Amino acid sequence: MKFVDEFREPEVITKTAQEIRRLADPHRHYRIMEVCGGHTHAIYRFGLKDLLPENIELIHGPGCPVCVLPMGRIDDGLSIAQQPDVIFAAFGDMMRVPGTQGSPLEHKARGMDVRIVYSPSDALKLAQKSPDKHVMFFAIGFETTAPSTALTLVRAKAQGVHNFSVFCNHVTIIPAIRAILDSPDMRIDAFIGPGHVSTVIGCRPYEWIAQNENKPVAVSGFEPLDILQSIVMVLRQLKDCEAKIENQYKRVVPWEGNRAALRAMADVFELRPYFEWRGLGFISQSALRIRDNYAEWDSERRFQVPGVRVTDPKAAQCGEVLKGVLKPHQCKLFGKECTPEHPVGALMVSSEGSCAAYFNYEHRKTAMVNSIVSVA
Amino acid sequence: MCLAIPGHVVELFPDQPNAALIDVVGVRRRVDLGLLQDDMPIKGDWVLIHVGFAMSKISEKDAIDQMETLRMLGEAELAMQEVQGYGSEDELISETAEPTPLEESAKGSVS
Numbered sequence: 057m058k059f060v061d062e063f064r065e066p067e068v069i070t071k072t073a074q075e076i077r078r079l080a081d082p083h084r085h086y087r088i089m090e091v092c093g094g095h096t097h098a099i100y101r102f103g104l105k106d107l108l109p110e111n112i113e114l115i116h117g118p119g120c121p122v123c124v125l126p127m128g129r130i131d132d133g134l135s136i137a138q139q140p141d142v143i144f145a146a147f148g149d150m151m152r153v154p155g156t157q158g159s160p161l162e163h164k165a166r167g168m169d170v171r172i173v174y175s176p177s178d179a180l181k182l183a184q185k186s187p188d189k190h191v192m193f194f195a196i197g198f199e200t201t202a203p204s205t206a207l208t209l210v211r212a213k214a215q216g217v218h219n220f221s222v223f224c225n226h227v228t229i230i231p232a233i234r235a236i237l238d239s240p241d242m243r244i245d246a247f248i249g250p251g252h253v254s255t256v257i258g259c260r261p262y263e264w265i266a267q268n269e270n271k272p273v274a275v276s277g278f279e280p281l282d283i284l285q286s287i288v289m290v291l292r293q294l295k296d297c298e299a300k301i302e303n304q305y306k307r308v309v310p311w312e313g314n315r316a317a318l319r320a321m322a323d324v325f326e327l328r329p330y331f332e333w334r335g336l337g338f339i340s341q342s343a344l345r346i347r348d349n350y351a352e353w354d355s356e357r358r359f360q361v362p363g364v365r366v367t368d369p370k371a372a373q374c375g376e377v378l379k380g381v382l383k384p385h386q387c388k389l390f391g392k393e394c395t396p397e398h399p400v401g402a403l404m405v406s407s408e409g410s411c412a413a414y415f416n417y418e419h420r421k422t423a424m425v426n427s428i429v430s431v432a
Numbered sequence: 433m434c435l436a437i438p439g440h441v442v443e444l445f446p447d448q449p450n451a452a453l454i455d456v457v458g459v460r461r462r463v464d465l466g467l468l469q470d471d472m473p474i475k476g477d478w479v480l481i482h483v484g485f486a487m488s489k490i491s492e493k494d495a496i497d498q499m500e501t502l503r504m505l506g507e508a509e510l511a512m513q514e515v516q517g518y519g520s521e522d523e524l525i526s527e528t529a530e531p532t533p534l535e536e537s538a539k540g541s542v543s
Contacts, residue, residue: 098505
């Protein structure tokens with residue numbers, strides 16, 4: 057099977073899986089949350105769950121920006137683009153995310169000017185090339201992406217591009233983790249911290265999780281071995297009754313983060329008092345809005361925005377899945393009405409969404425994984 | 433969304449201090465260096481790119497490993513599509529003819 061060859065250093069993987077089994081107390085049930093959607097994808101893709109003992113449960117966290125965006129914000133963005141001479145520009149991930157009246161792609165089929173861009177700076181260039189139009193960039197993402205949007209706004213202002221604005225949906229990871237820890241139906245023993253968000257924010261912002269909540273955190277890379285090593289790190293801490301922040305992804309993540317990126321964000325954005333997250337509800341100071349000195353480039357101030365609030369389709373249980381209360385396949389629509397080809401909820405759209413990841417990979421058992429389990 | 437794409441800095445532009453020509457598996461695109469202004473890369477450095485902006489400097493080994501990770505995750509094709517899409521509003525800059533270490537490591541992934 058091709059998949060077998062895809063693991064690098066299979067013997068190290070085997071040893072790490074054995075170490076996990078050695079560290080895990082068989083009388084205890086562990087709930088470890090991987091915060092980042094990229095980790096969720098990797099976990100399913102590589103079948104890592106099958107390398108873990110049954111008493112280690114991986115809970116998929118809120119770190120998929122497309123998945124946590126409430127449908128009302130998609131409707132709001134599309135309503136701006138319905139105004140004359142507005143071009144709707146967004147990353148490809150956004151294109152199939154359903155709004156009440158359909159996805160951006162479906163709006164395009166009905167005549168809306170919708171463009172895929174791979175960088176916010178390309179949305180700015182599109183504005184420069186289309187002086188008779190207004191380009192609205194639908195910005196999503198955590199701290200990994202927000203600095204790039206911020207610098208694009210700095211460039212728009214410096215270059216005097218006035219037919220460009222950003223519909224800002226950037227969110228921040230720490231308040232979401234706090235909301236999860238505050239949620240009465242969530243019990244998490246430890247966290248696998250996001251890799252690329254941490255290249256920007258560093259490791260320090262997680263320290264309260266260890267100090268105040270007494271939960272271990274390991275900031276992790278995305279390879280199978282990275283994720284397994286991070287699980288070893290948090291299990292070892294739990295065994296030793298410790299709680300600290302460990303940086304498994306040192307080769308990319310500096311402890312202090314990227315100061316230039318943090319400065320760009322601070323110059324352009326400020327915290328919103330609150331923001332709605334799909335599945336988690338309203339969370340205080342959990343999202344970014346554009347500061348007054350960039351008001352001209354803020355779509356929400358340049359255009360009438362209806363401020364739509366939409367409840368998710370009743371039958372879809374995205375909220376419960378997003379919080380880890382339900383597994384993807386336990387949702388009534390999973391694999392029936394809701395599939396990656398015809399997503400009802402956002403978790404089925406993005407490859408980082410736990411439903412899409414579960415749908416695509418869960419049944420993919422491999423000889424490699426089985427052999428490791430049998431020797432471990 | 434969370435794709436971090438490794439690239440090799442092949443050219444800096446004297447008239448554009450915030451941009452570099454970056455090679456990713458033979459595809460060359462202009463990438464913004466503004467987020468690395470405290471520790472600017474020089475020609476020959478390796479960087480991780482996210483949505484058209486260089487986010488961090490990495491070693492050549494880590495760059496090759498990262499491309500391998502993308503391949504293992506089934507995301508190499510998506511990553512190359514993203515890189516090819518950068519500057520879709522620009523003139524196409526150039527395609528390199530020489531195989532690079534990344535290109536070697538990504539063989540068979542974009543098929």
